[in-house]
Amino acid sequence: MDERRKAAYRHLLYYGLISIRSSTGWAMESKMQASLPWLFHRDPSQTAHRVFWLADAFHNLAKYSALDFEGFDEQKFWNHMVQSMGEAGVDVNWYRETFQNLLRQDE
Numbered sequence: 001m002d003e004r005r006k007a008a009y010r011h012l013l014y015y016g017l018i019s020i021r022s023s024t025g026w027a028m029e030s031k032m033q034a035s036l037p038w039l040f041h042r043d044p045s046q047t048a049h050r051v052f053w054l055a056d057a058f059h060n061l062a063k064y065s066a067l068d069f070e071g072f073d074e075q076k077f078w079n080h081m082v083q084s085m086g087e088a089g090v091d092v093n094w095y096r097e098t099f100q101n102l103l104r105q106d107e
Contacts, residue, residue, distance in 0.1 A: 003071045008102035009072075010065050013096055014056035019090075023050050046089075053088030057081050 024047060057080065064072040078096070085092040 001072065001074075004103060006065075006069055008099055009061060010070070011097060011102050012099050013058055013061045013065055015095070016054065016061070019056045020051055022096075023054060025048060050090070051089045054090065055083045057084035057088070 060080070061077065064070070078092075081092050081095060085095070
């Protein structure tokens with residue numbers, strides 16, 4: 001994997017962590033709320049469920065980032081993202097588009 005893709009995945013991991021933090025109530029009135037309305041629900045009974053699946057979606061990305069992406073399978077990652085985001089009630093397309101935008105920024 002080239003350095004540009006590695007950097008894009010690392011930035012995506014950052015956005016994943018922001019999504020987790022946002023799901024727990026941080027910056028409820030921020031600009032992010034406007035762009036990611038599905039993250040900002042106020043039903044506490046769903047917060048743990050959503051945070052679990054968001055963390056599940058990104059934990060392997062953190063592992064492979066620490067390993068400089070040695071053994072990282074992009075297709076497997078995105079398939080897992082679709083499953084986990086679906087469980088969290090989150091649209092994975094925002095993350096795909098963000099990743100693609102990050103790649104274009106570095107061109």
